[in-house]
Amino acid sequence: MKIVAATIFALQIPFVEAFAHSIRHRAYSDAIVVRVVAADGTVGYGEAIARPYVTGETVESCRQFMANTLWPAVQQQDYPPPPADASTGVDWLNQVSLTLPSDPAGSGRPDPSVVAWHAARTGWELALVDCLLKSAGRSLGEIVPPQRATVTYSGVITVSGIEQAVKVAKRFKQFGLSHLKVKVTGRDDRARVAAIRDAVGAEPLIRLDGNGAYTVESAIAACDNLAEFAIASAEQLIPRGNPADYARLQAATAIPQIADESLITLADAQALIATQACQGFNLRLSKCGGLAQTLAIARLAEQANVFVQVGCQVGETAILSAAGRHLAAGLPQVKFIEGSYGKLLLSQDISRMPVQFGYRGQAPVLTRPGLGIEVQDEAIAAHAHQTLRLATTSRVHH
Numbered sequence: 001m002k003i004v005a006a007t008i009f010a011l012q013i014p015f016v017e018a019f020a021h022s023i024r025h026r027a028y029s030d031a032i033v034v035r036v037v038a039a040d041g042t043v044g045y046g047e048a049i050a051r052p053y054v055t056g057e058t059v060e061s062c063r064q065f066m067a068n069t070l071w072p073a074v075q076q077q078d079y080p081p082p083p084a085d086a087s088t089g090v091d092w093l094n095q096v097s098l099t100l101p102s103d104p105a106g107s108g109r110p111d112p113s114v115v116a117w118h119a120a121r122t123g124w125e126l127a128l129v130d131c132l133l134k135s136a137g138r139s140l141g142e143i144v145p146p147q148r149a150t151v152t153y154s155g156v157i158t159v160s161g162i163e164q165a166v167k168v169a170k171r172f173k174q175f176g177l178s179h180l181k182v183k184v185t186g187r188d189d190r191a192r193v194a195a196i197r198d199a200v201g202a203e204p205l206i207r208l209d210g211n212g213a214y215t216v217e218s219a220i221a222a223c224d225n226l227a228e229f230a231i232a233s234a235e236q237l238i239p240r241g242n243p244a245d246y247a248r249l250q251a252a253t254a255i256p257q258i259a260d261e262s263l264i265t266l267a268d269a270q271a272l273i274a275t276q277a278c279q280g281f282n283l284r285l286s287k288c289g290g291l292a293q294t295l296a297i298a299r300l301a302e303q304a305n306v307f308v309q310v311g312c313q314v315g316e317t318a319i320l321s322a323a324g325r326h327l328a329a330g331l332p333q334v335k336f337i338e339g340s341y342g343k344l345l346l347s348q349d350i351s352r353m354p355v356q357f358g359y360r361g362q363a364p365v366l367t368r369p370g371l372g373i374e375v376q377d378e379a380i381a382a383h384a385h386q387t388l389r390l391a392t393t394s395r396v397h398h
């Protein structure tokens with residue numbers, strides 16, 4: 001199947017007010033939506049979230065890479081339909097993923113400011129997969145068969161005043177969430193975690209996420225200091241860097257450490273496993289490069305007895321949420337799951353039916369064709385602040 005046209009939308013969807021002030025740097029989702037049209041007229045949607053402090057991609061560089069590198073490569077392909085036999089589904093995903101170049105067209109070498117063009121590639125991989133599956137009337141669940149009927153999401157308490165954090169924690173508890181992730185910075189950790197534990201009681205699992213704010217020494221000290229609050233795991237306390245540093249941290253504490261920003265590529269996964277750097281991996285589609293590459297990392301983790309968490313990107317729309325749902329449902333073992341916040345976070349989402357989780361953080365597997373959601377072009381148009389139309393017959397221009 002040939003892809004005959006594509007559009008790249010840079011969105012700005014305002015966050016709902018209650019969350020806007022607790023998320024630093026921006027008050028809106030800056031998701032990039034990729035819309036592809038196949039020769040038979042089928043439309044598919046993918047999504048990328050560019051984070052300079054994760055993969056090195058910015059919204060602008062991601063759009064450029066999509067238009068100048070990915071689109072020219074996609075145009076040349078004649079994509080195979082999804083296989084009838086689910087056992088070869090992952091091979092088909094790999095085939096689609098491999099048509100997307102890893103480095104900027106014409107350069108022949110990597111861009112030193114970018115770890116990997118994973119957000120960009122994810123946006124296109126998802127759009128192609130959605131389109132090809134829809135064209136065949138098939139669901140992604142037939143390619144990545146669900147291992148569970150329901151997916152259970154965690155609440156994430158972002159950095160803000162302790163009083164506000166406690167308020168959010170109580171709201172999550174009322175909503176029946178049994179998994180909470182608390183963002184920590186090294187400044188008021190003990191008071192924050194103590195207040196949250198006090199507010200929610202002993203039952204909910206509490207995990208920490210430091211987003212690289214600690215040194216190895218201060219991370220070890222923080223784990224010692226917070227262990228009494230029954231911490232289920234600590235994510236990326238130290239910055240991305242030498243896996244040996246991570247191994248030193250993990251060896252010094254009983255709290256399972258989860259790699260997030262340290263785990264972007266398959267090579268990262270191999271290095272973390274080889275050094276026994278951590279007990280868990282945080283898999284995020286837009287960070288790890290799409291379904292095919294994320295599943296490959298998950299397989300490595302499984303073989304190495306590293307547990308996995310399915311994470312998300314703050315501000316993701318229904319497209320990445322739907323893809324994340326399939327991933328979370330399809331992995332043989334998954335410890336914690338984040339995402340599908342929908343209109344808890346976004347003032348408007350772009351799917352006809354909401355994808356956000358319900359009471360107890362639970363959400364069903366998606367079974368409709370493609371990624372399983374119905375994207376509304378009007379909603380995309382309403383929030384698009386930059387639109388780039390690409391067609392096979394014309395040169396790429398801006």
Ligand SMILES: [Mg+2]
Nearest residue numbers: 209235236260
């Ligand atoms: Mg994280």
